[in-house]
Amino acid sequence: MSVESLINIIQRHNPEAATDFDFLKTCYSYAENAHRKQLRKSGEPYFMHCVRTAEILAQLRLDMDTICAGLMHDVLEDTGITRLELEKQFGKSIAHLVEGVTKIGRYKFSGGQRQRQAETYRKLLLATAEDLRVILIKLADRLHNMGTLDHLSDEQQLRIAKETLEIYAPIAHRLGIWSIMSRLEDLALKYILPDTYREIADLLNEKLEERQAYCKKMEAIIHTELKKHGIPANVRGRTKHIYSIYQKMYEKGTPFKDICDLVGLRVLVDDDWSCYSALGVLHLRWNYLPDRVRDWIGQPKKNGYQSLHTTILDDGKPIEIQIRSRGMHQVAENGIAAHWSYKEGVPTTKEALSIYANYKEMLDDIQDTQDVPDRFIESMKLELFQDEVYVFTPKGDIHALPVGSTAIDFAYRIHTEIGHTCYGAEVNNVLTPIREPLQNGDRIRILTHPKSTPSRSWLRIVKTANARTKIRNWFKEKDRVDALELGKKLLKAELQVSYLNANDYLKSPKLLEIAKQLGHASVEELCIRIGNAHESATQIVNRLKPEKTEVIPKKQKPKDVEPTIHLDNGIDLGMFRVMKCCNPIPGDDIVGYLTRGRGVSIHRNGCVRLLDEPERFVVVNMHAVEGTNYPAQIFVECDDKPGMLGEITTAIARCQVNIREGNFKSSTVTRINDTAADYFTLDVTGVEQLKKVMDAIKSINGVESVVRKM
Numbered sequence: 001m002s003v004e005s006l007i008n009i010i011q012r013h014n015p016e017a018a019t020d021f022d023f024l025k026t027c028y029s030y031a032e033n034a035h036r037k038q039l040r041k042s043g044e045p046y047f048m049h050c051v052r053t054a055e056i057l058a059q060l061r062l063d064m065d066t067i068c069a070g071l072m073h074d075v076l077e078d079t080g081i082t083r084l085e086l087e088k089q090f091g092k093s094i095a096h097l098v099e100g101v102t103k104i105g106r107y108k109f110s111g112g113q114r115q116r117q118a119e120t121y122r123k124l125l126l127a128t129a130e131d132l133r134v135i136l137i138k139l140a141d142r143l144h145n146m147g148t149l150d151h152l153s154d155e156q157q158l159r160i161a162k163e164t165l166e167i168y169a170p171i172a173h174r175l176g177i178w179s180i181m182s183r184l185e186d187l188a189l190k191y192i193l194p195d196t197y198r199e200i201a202d203l204l205n206e207k208l209e210e211r212q213a214y215c216k217k218m219e220a221i222i223h224t225e226l227k228k229h230g231i232p233a234n235v236r237g238r239t240k241h242i243y244s245i246y247q248k249m250y251e252k253g254t255p256f257k258d259i260c261d262l263v264g265l266r267v268l269v270d271d272d273w274s275c276y277s278a279l280g281v282l283h284l285r286w287n288y289l290p291d292r293v294r295d296w297i298g299q300p301k302k303n304g305y306q307s308l309h310t311t312i313l314d315d316g317k318p319i320e321i322q323i324r325s326r327g328m329h330q331v332a333e334n335g336i337a338a339h340w341s342y343k344e345g346v347p348t349t350k351e352a353l354s355i356y357a358n359y360k361e362m363l364d365d366i367q368d369t370q371d372v373p374d375r376f377i378e379s380m381k382l383e384l385f386q387d388e389v390y391v392f393t394p395k396g397d398i399h400a401l402p403v404g405s406t407a408i409d410f411a412y413r414i415h416t417e418i419g420h421t422c423y424g425a426e427v428n429n430v431l432t433p434i435r436e437p438l439q440n441g442d443r444i445r446i447l448t449h450p451k452s453t454p455s456r457s458w459l460r461i462v463k464t465a466n467a468r469t470k471i472r473n474w475f476k477e478k479d480r481v482d483a484l485e486l487g488k489k490l491l492k493a494e495l496q497v498s499y500l501n502a503n504d505y506l507k508s509p510k511l512l513e514i515a516k517q518l519g520h521a522s523v524e525e526l527c528i529r530i531g532n533a534h535e536s537a538t539q540i541v542n543r544l545k546p547e548k549t550e551v552i553p554k555k556q557k558p559k560d561v562e563p564t565i566h567l568d569n570g571i572d573l574g575m576f577r578v579m580k581c582c583n584p585i586p587g588d589d590i591v592g593y594l595t596r597g598r599g600v601s602i603h604r605n606g607c608v609r610l611l612d613e614p615e616r617f618v619v620v621n622m623h624a625v626e627g628t629n630y631p632a633q634i635f636v637e638c639d640d641k642p643g644m645l646g647e648i649t650t651a652i653a654r655c656q657v658n659i660r661e662g663n664f665k666s667s668t669v670t671r672i673n674d675t676a677a678d679y680f681t682l683d684v685t686g687v688e689q690l691k692k693v694m695d696a697i698k699s700i701n702g703v704e705s706v707v708r709k710m
């Protein structure tokens, strides 16, 4: 095994290849050295695998960069070499190719998965390989690995073979690389269904000699016939590959003896015209089956395949014949790879451009750059499937999501409950905000907590309709539960105000009767209506009251009534909101306002934001919680002279009150004659303490006024 044998292969397949192979030699020794100490499972040096991969690429007649990248395709994965070192020594292009192959190697397709997942996986591979040559190297790598599977465990063999059949062979097929596709399929079948593979191979062997002899005879006859008409041609027998026979037998149910194209012949001629001339010669000399004639030259297949097919009858025996030029043959065997220019590393021929057009459905975003070779490869980059990202669960299951999707979308895709309780995500083992858009290939672990719940802001972030609907439904249900709870509380409070026993009345048949009279199916429904302020608790209680009750306490002055709802810090925050507009603190004259569907908001009596709808007012009482401070804003007007601010802050400090925020403006700013205006936000325990501080400030010489902001 030496670099010379590799050079030999390159020259044999590509007579016009460069004569200077120094660069190749450098790459060769570099990779050989990098893998020096490694052995494969078979016991042979690891580097052998790299050389074989490069050989396959050379047989495809690919450019020097691709072959060199093939030699080095495993150095990033298996040795200590970094991408940067590779780039420094061999340039960006090669480093890029090797890195691409390494990345693809990280995705593992666990077998036995559904067809849809396999398709998603193929898309992922195509989408993440920015340069088609990455895929070609990966295919060569896989082909050699498939040939050396024997040394792995049964389980690994099966997994890799399935991955090959479901992912890599179809990719080779779409790229038109028949020579690799057929070998991948046969090797995969050998490991997935060893008995079936054997059976077909034996059937093929049974009459092998007979078939070969017949082939030889026909080759000679056709060759002579064409020569007689001035058409130089190369006529060869060909056999179907085992997997395609397997498909006919087991998927289409054709018995082996009825597969008529077991033997076929291929006629290679010099140019396109000769194909049609040759067809004419055959059709004049033999009977043929008219409905089996195909012209793939006039109308090439999507993957670029061109040929004429006909089935002639020799003594009533059908033989399929394919006629094509040598150029077409290259394409038929090597697909897209047939169009690479060895020198420039890009497809340049006219056929390449037409193939390129045929790849439209795979290659998104075609720019009008086809006459410029290096821009051309630029657009050969597989920017397809741009509207989706492909991400993984920790187990390796793949999911396609719209671009811009977040971990929240992913969580809901996995399971509704996981979505509802997710609070964080690990993306590629790094803790990441759940709002961040996901990238191709991300592996995501969703962190959940049973007490965690969705946030309304998620509705603006998520990209999938699925997540959005589920979040909406969750809030719908939550609002219902909240309204129910609130309605019950309000009803209870109202009953207490009327000196009625809440527990007795809530379960009384009379309440149900009232609910039904008002058109609600149950007391629960009625409570929800009260919670949403669609029914008035006061009116319900009035209807509930026994006629004879005479003592009805007046309700005008809520303060005289026993506190019915305790608004303690941290309690019921979901249902009670202390409003920022007036910042009520313990001791303030406050009013609860029953909003439509958003609980009770607490205002100071007289707040301008408080709507004048007394029927919606509810009795609330705010208790100071020991050790808690509440923000209160005051406004101080004073003389604009040095030391003023110091005196004020000292006075505040003496009352043991903390200044949370301050904003000071001198007369030059306020434009009021020699008057400064200072705002403070103070942390106080309640109204009592606030009053003390304000009095202390008022007593300072030079202070004109101290008022609390409404």
Ligand code: MN
Pocket: 049, 073, 074, 141
């Ligand atoms: Mn490899």
